[in-house]
Amino acid sequence: MNRADKISGVILALVFLGAMYESSKLEMIYRNAPGLGFFPFWISLFAFLASVVIVVNAFRRPPAKDRSVKWPQGIGLRRIGLSFVAFVIYAYMITIAGFILSTAVYVLAMSRMLGSRRWSSSLAVSVLTAVGLYFLFKVWLKADLPTGSLAIIP
Numbered sequence: 001m002n003r004a005d006k007i008s009g010v011i012l013a014l015v016f017l018g019a020m021y022e023s024s025k026l027e028m029i030y031r032n033a034p035g036l037g038f039f040p041f042w043i044s045l046f047a048f049l050a051s052v053v054i055v056v057n058a059f060r061r062p063p064a065k066d067r068s069v070k071w072p073q074g075i076g077l078r079r080i081g082l083s084f085v086a087f088v089i090y091a092y093m094i095t096i097a098g099f100i101l102s103t104a105v106y107v108l109a110m111s112r113m114l115g116s117r118r119w120s121s122s123l124a125v126s127v128l129t130a131v132g133l134y135f136l137f138k139v140w141l142k143a144d145l146p147t148g149s150l151a152i153i154p
Helices: 002-024 038-060 075-097 099-113 119-140
Strands: none
Touching: 038 119, 075 099, 099 119
16 A cells, blocks of 8 residues: 555646646636636645645555555446446536536436435435535636536526
């Protein structure tokens, strides 16, 4: 695990440094409010710091405390694959069905796939998540969200 932490930590640090650099090219402040680059920059900075902590801890941890890495198999590997496929479908469907409907269906599928036992709770969480994210981004942050080509919900 020590070697994996070192490698993944360095790779993530480089990725987040690149994200910080790219987001610094965007506007940080726009009309006394956060601009397009504000949130990506700060999220990248904190993620970069977290990856540095991972690398530092990997170098400080004695090799005797290392555990072997266990790669997922069986149902775990299927869940990872299905999660990836579901996200790709979500990214495609958001352009057709729009943000709210696509997000609700995606969250419903993920909650059912990852172990929710009752349809009613999965449905409630998916609808509340989609509507909550809509209000967060569209109403509060005034961000443009995809309406989709069907334009079912504005």
